[in-house]
Amino acid sequence: MTAPKVRSIRSRLLRWQFGALLVTAAIAAGVAYFAAWKGFNRVRDHGLEEIAQSVARHGTIEAPRLDNENRPDLGEFVSQVWRLDGQLSYSSLADIGPPLQTPGIHHVIWRNEEWRVFTLREKQELVQVAMAEGKRREDFVELLPSLFLPIGIVLVLALMLRSAVVNALVPLNDMRAEIAAREVNDLMPLRTDRLPDEVAPVGQAFNELMRKVERTLTSQRQFVADAAHELNTPLAAIKLHAQLARRARDEADRLDALVQLEHGIDRVSHLARQLLLLARLEPDMAAPDMEPVALARLAGQCVAQFSAQAEQQGVDLGLQVQADYSVLADPHGLQVLIDNLIGNALRYAPRGSRIDVLMRRDEEGPPELCVIDEGPGISPADRPRVLQRFARLEPEDSSGSGLGLAIVDSIVKQIGGALSLEDTPGGGLTVRIRFAGDQTASKP
Template sequence: MNSIRQRLLFWQITALIVTSVLVSAFTYHLAWQAFNRVRDFGMEQIAHSVVRHGVRPHSWALDPPEHAAPRPTARPAPQDNPPPWVTDDLGRFISQIWSTDAELLYASVEGIGPPLQEPGFHNVEWSGEAWRVYTLVDDEEIVQIAKTESDRASSFAQMAPWLLVPVALLVLLLGLLIRVAVNRALAPLEALGQDIRRRDEKDLQAIATDGLPEEVAPLGQALNQLLERVSRLLTRQRQMLADAAHELNTPLAAVKLQAQLTRRAPPGEREAALDELDQGIARSTHLVAQLLQMARLEADGRERQPVPLRLDQLAADVVAAFSARAEARGIDLGLDRREAATVQADPQDLRVLLDNLVDNALRHTPPGSRVDLHVEQAEGRAQLSVNDNGPGIAEADRQRVLERFVRLNPQNEATGSGLGLAIVAQIAQQNGGLLTLASSPPGGLSVRVAFSALPTT
């Protein structure tokens, strides 16, 4: 049962039914006690009426009819099997008048009735039935009134169902009211769901939360935050697709032109044309690779797994991987300062970050330059620096180069795609790092990424 409506209705109606059963049982108990008190009061009033009005035994008691037995002169013994003419009258009450000497003077059913009891109310077993007996002692006589318990129960049973009718009507009415109340309480959720279902994939406007109840308003606000993030992500992705299409157009056109020139080149110049074609293909491949890296970062679809990572060891691995390329360009690439430093980050992200930093430095420094990596730890911070002695970046342009597809010297084909530092900035942000650009001591560019350091073992 996953429906909130069904859960609310189930628990509320169940609570209503359980409460109604308990109230009905309590009401039945109180009504039964009140009914018995009323009946006892009636028996008591009959006894007092006999005494008050001086009722005496009827004359037939001295001259009984032929079918009646002679009036006993002493207290009669209980009869276990009274004659049939007596049992027909047992459904009503029996009244008896006794002398102060415990001699039965009168009985509404001649010679029959419960034995004489002490003054007050008593429950007596007589003639196989339970009786309720009230005995009143006067100066001249003793009056005793008896009534069967079964007669009381049958009389109460006739009126008991009418006690349950109000409870049943109450349960029915409250059940309907509970259903209406639950439907009205959940109406804002239904309206919110309908509003979302009516929207298409292009409608990412915020949901109106002014009229929502306090319990539903946080849900609407969370949905608005999600819609805002999705809208920003889609905007960035659309912009990236547009930029990627524009950026890919130039190198692909260049590759196509170089292929045509290679085909037409005379045999002596074909080798140089093929080298140009290889360089164009390499630039296009590099651009596509960086576009894929940026797309993965923008989509944020991969679940990052931060682990303790030795930053100095990672820097050494990257230097070893790029050493052949640096040597081919005549660039001195090295790790001149290597302090043990451990950070909490995603290994794949940090490898992409370092690859882009070193690749960017090798692309933008002329042959014969120097690129140095520094890894140091101080005051709880681990810092990785990539320094070169190339042309550097003016301070006014340092923030701008962190954006995508920004190239300060677009005429120079060796400047790359304009994505390297943008990828580095996004990875640093997603892994809790701080990226800064500064001037290196030799006069080139120094790119520094600082992370919170972990204790190094």
């Protein structure tokens, strides 16, 4: 079982800082140790050379011969003087001592012990001074505490860094505590003026998120209120027609009430479908899967679907394809878009008028889909309002839900297009949809 991954910023900072300090201290201690040991040996070797030169200049005085165990310099310096023919003329030991070496510094094993030996040739004799390596190491060990003093300093620095990291993360802890103490409906922004430069962007991003959440909640509350209001009227009408059908005294009145009841149920069903579709188009909902859609084929299917209704109303409904292209979009969303535009145009088209679904593309402009009718049109002042939810230019008009153009506008924004409402030459309304160039591809 693998250990859980460390996610604490403080733990990561301290781990990296302590690790870097320890590695640095170890490297520094190693370098200092080897440099000091090399320098110490150089100084002690120089001391051997000076002793040898002193012996050569001043000569030797025959001292009482003692056992090696009782000589005070045993284990320290051993001095020897040799003639050039190899005969020992003086030794500070009772016996010969380390064997004679050529002039210079040597490393010698004598009596199973390591010795450092310096040999100096002076006139007709050779002066040799030796010192046990063990004694030299003992002397060097006494210097080690001062060499490892930097490690202690590093540890002090590590503690200071730990304190600095903890203090630096206090604003994050305070911000976490403030967020945790909030109630569900508290969407007030955090104060970011006192936050450090590294933490302030987090607080600002949180405040921006709270503003988006507040806008979403406000939109949802308004949506629910509007939906409840819009559903109340047709439901009341359904209840009224049901009562009339139940109280009808003859078959004709009962059938008339039932027909009105059926119309009311159809209106509520249509409104419910529109509400569900509009809810799916909310910005905070997951975006649908996009795929290339052959728009001419889809528009033809939609026109064919409304052809019977158009013929019954005496309206000439047709499709003109000046340029065929595919659109990267949700196929269902595009079908709803075209259905709503055609249905909205048929709702207000007078008998004998014409509705054209036009697909075109200029050489320099984006591809367009236009639905052109010869109905009453919409004044420029009212056009922004008709794109809002449940907007009706005539409040007494109960034939629609007031959601058609709002749904169209939401779908256009979802696919990255642009919607505009324009006057039709000769009277009427032209709904023009411009698709983004990077989301379309011309048919070969």
